[in-house]
Amino acid sequence: MARKTKNAPIKPRSASQHNAAPLTLINKDSTKPATIGLEYMTYEQLDEFGRELDVVRQRVLDDLGQKDADYIRRVIKVQKASEVLGRVGIFMPFYWPAFVLGIAFLGLAKILDNMEIGHNVMHGQYDWMNDPMVDGKRYEWDNVAPAQDWKHGHNYIHHTYTNIHGMDRDIGYNLLRIDGDQPWYATHRFNLPLAFVLMMVFEWGVMYHGVELDQYLQGKITKADFQARKKRAMKKIRKQVFKDYIAWPVLGLALVPFVGWWAPLAILGANVAANIIRNIWTFCIIFCGHFPAEVQTFAEEDAQNESRGQWYLRQLLGSANISGSKPFHVLTGNLSYQIEHHLFPDIPARRYPEVAVDVHRLVEQYGLQYNTGRLSKQMLSVARQLGKYGAKPSDPYKIGNSPESKALRRAKREEAARRAEEARAPQLTS
């Protein structure tokens, strides 16, 4: 009989106690505080750590003003200029240097739109400006993933439950095994080739991830929710595909008398190339953010009832930076400062170098690990991880389909059912 199971009565913690775990991370059976970070510091020190980071955050918020507004508008100006240059350049397939430069400019425009502008604006980093053009609620990016669903999966799920197994869907994106605590399945043998394919079509991967088919199949989201996601994705895909692969190439028909029958195809190809350039770049930057070796992941039990200090610490230990020059940081959307970004996701990204100084101070003070390195080093580390965790582990409990794992999962299910039964028992007797 299909009976609607009622959620356990979790007492919602008031958001006005900011120093409290987000809703679903509260352990309803225990008030035991989370264990994250105890190997580095005491609970008092964790609270102090949280307070110090809150102070840093407030210092930046108090200082926001004209220069931050000027900065993001300058980036938007460069982005728009390179987009126009790119579109003009790819309309010159008869002169290959302009054509190639056009592809490069268009790729650059898409990278800037997705990273330094889109990603950061959609985090609400510039909401304080009250300018509709940089409003996190309204911004839509040049990418097939609809902003709304990306924001849910990224801003909320990924940034709140960062690197918690079973909660953060961004650990391996349901496709790759990147961490020893993920169960191994046979497809993970192809970790590296799958990652390569994902790199080439990354925007489509992000879109597919946001549709949350896996969550629907597991019964974690409703059918209505899933179908709304699918509908939004289809709408966005239609718009993006029409623009890049139909409308602009059709305009290229005007070139046919002068250039030849292949002009629209050249423009179509240039659009594909620009999108691939953006896909490769964003894939690299994003994979280097959480997947290099020594980045820590967490079990749900470790994070239950965590404090704000522990939440901060989890962000710090679960992210990795990429070192580089200033233009490099802009091209990454300052996600090369992934650690600072995860600590303060909603302060303008141009401030991350500045707060990194404070983060370094705290890292030294508490003897924490601060994962950073050049792009080549971090990429190599990610590739090694993919290779390493793609191999079949010897421990049968780490293999998703082994009899041992199945028995373990069954035991867990039965335990949960028993607890639910117990919780229901008093109602039955009364």
Added chain:
Amino acid sequence: MGIIRKALASRPVASLTSPHTIDHYLDQIDPMLAAENVRARVVKVVQETGDASTVVLRPNGTWKGFTPGQHVQFGVEVNGKRRVRVFSVSSSRAAKDGTFSVSVKAHPDGYVSQFLHRELQPRTIVHLSQAEGEFVLPREVPDNLLLISGGSGITPVMSMVRTLRDSGHRGKVTFLHYARSVGDEMFSADLDELAASLPQLTVTRIYTRQPGPGDLQGRFSIDHLKHLGLDPADTLTYVCGPAGLIASVRDTYDELGASDQLRMEYFKVPSVDLDAADATGTLSFDDARIDTDNSGATVLEQAEAAGLKPDFGCRMGVCNTCAIKKNSGAVRHVVTGEITANTDETIKICVSVPVGDVSIAL
């Protein structure tokens, strides 16, 4: 220009610039250049009284004009932050030079009105909406018209009177204005000039805190209309001003069964009491048309308690899922304790508690 603008705002162009609009691109060339965004350049700022000013604006081609009595959202950027307020248009529609003006009385705590009054420079670009509001004269103005205003509620009425003058209206118009004192009165010189230049216009000014020599004294009452020889039943009446004035005019008209002749506009100065205790005032969810007594909890919790289901995520001020427009009032950030009191700003409702009266776009 109209055809070009229409073409630029069309769907084919939008599909080429998707997900952005053509204005995102035109804006990079010149902010005044736009297919849809309404912008205006400040021509001059005229100080009306010690605390009131008139801003003369030259809008770009997207501006569709106004009907006297309407207001406009006026956004000005100060230190990177756009602050938006609603101001009434005060100029005549018949102006031929392509400008119009808004008039504002500087509120002691009003950041924007103070900024306008003291710092706004000519040539500044301001961000506008199209003119809005239903408090407008009918297309055919009847022969008997009464305009009542109180305090800074005079601004939309000024626009009406000036337009009637410039369009050569022949009917009888009575303009009854209440101000605290002569010093508080906006447009004093203009009122004198209007009264002198139009024989069919009667301008009567009553100073509520500075009784004059005439027969008309104090706040609005039916006697004032009787003295002016007006019968509410056959006089189309417009009233704009503070809630108290409007209430007494409305009650009078209701009693006389003349309420169908009355058009009203509340002139609400957003009052923000920063010292108010957390659990005072009213929290209004404007879109849902629900008002609740502020319980002191976060806006999100109060919205949920009122039966609304706003989007939320982390409930700790991180993910921005719950960010929503606050139309007016002040909120305190529960972590930082910071109070923000801007009109039309985006707040994260999971970490904001209302301070006094607040209205939210929910």
